[in-house]
Amino acid sequence: MKTRLWTINFAAFKRIQGYNMRNNFDEFINEVICGDSAVILKKIPDKSIDCIITSPPYDNLRDYKGFTFIFENIATEICRVLKDGGVLIWIVGDATVGGSETLTSFKQALYFQSLGLNCHDTMIYQKNNFSNPSRTRYHQIFEYMFIFSRGAPKTFNPIIDRKNVYVGYSSLGENTARKADGSFSTNRKRTIGEYGMRYNIWKGNTAGQENMCKHLSHPAQFPLWLAKDHILSWTKENDIVLDPFCGSGTTGCACKELKRRFIGIEIEDTYCQIARERIKNHKYQYDSALQLPLE
Structure with a gap:
């Protein structure tokens, strides 16, 4: 898989804003594009993406060096570029502020629904560790994985494990x-x-994940198996998968293994460089996911 990096700082990005990505879409396939997702997404053609998988920043739980995003702007563009039958996997959680959970996850889910997407499934990513334990509530060890679709999903390859x-x-x-x-x-x-068939609560071993995040200098990298299993479930070979917050390139690595085409967008230059090298050097990693046709 060819992976070319567009390293674009904000000054340089202004010079190429007139570039018509919609007329040159193939040039952006298998690329990590460094820039603001709210701007880059506008350049992607309508209904051109088969699957979107991402874990966006939420509730200021991590330090992203001052970068922020306006959710509604991103959500509108995501819905526009998703194909009929395409699937969005939105992996998100909630912070606890002033003794109350923010419910950001559900607010975002309802907004996607208001834009016309179906909430096909509400899945759970259950981790085996936790951070910042509380003495007044049970330990938080999960994030939501909202599965949205434009109409009925055109592809479902259930994992039978x-x-x-x-x-x-x-x-x-x-x-x-x-x-x-x-x-x-x-x-x-x-x-x-x-x-x-696997249940919709996915339990993952996150041992070593913190060290991996430190090694890749990214504060919130989700595990490779999670990206692979979703891509296996909702796409076919050669489908186009988009990650608008691609971070250190986990989704791109999964696509490279599974023979899917990939577009990644990342606003921070350092992470773009990390993602490029990581995808370029990535080799197949065995996992235990087993796919068989349902009777």
């Missing part, structure tokens, strides 16, 4: 369904397989 306890047994009872005339149809019992 949940070990079935009752493997080899027949399903209990008979599956029945009421017909329109009031009668019942009966399906035969089936044998329970070794693996079933």
Whole structure:
């Protein structure tokens, strides 16, 4: 996969604002573009992106060197560039301020819904560690993964890696369904397989993640397996995946492994350089995700 970096400081960026990305879209494929997502997204053609996966800054929980973003501007552009049947994976949480959770995550989810996206699923990313433990509430160890879609998702490749306890047994009872005339149809019992479809709470081992964040100089890098499993679930090979807050390039690494096309946008020059080198040098990393067709 070719990955070329557009290193654009703000002064230089002003000189290329007239560049018509919509007429030269292919030149931006498999690129890390350094600039403001609110501006760069406007240059992407309507309904040209198959999948968007990102973990945006929220509630000032991390130090992003003074960079901020206006959520509504980004959300509007995200909805515009997403294809019919395309999927947005929005990974976000909430801070606790003055003793109350901000509910930023739900406010953002409702805003995406108001723009016409379906909230296809509300998933949970459960970590195995926590920071800033509280003595007045249970430890916070998860973030939301809102799955939005423009219409029904055009692709769903379920990950089949949940070990079935009752493997080899027949399903209990008979599956029945009421017909329109009031009668019942009966399906035969089936044998329970070794693996079933994963639940929508994804548990991840975050051991070593803090050291990885320090190594890559990025304060909030999500794990590679998380990006890979979502990309496997919601896209096909050669689809275009966008990360408008690409940070150290995790989504780009996942796309390189899985033969998806990638566009990354990152506002901070240092992270752009890190993302470029990381994607360029990335090699396949084994994971245990198992995909089988559902019967």
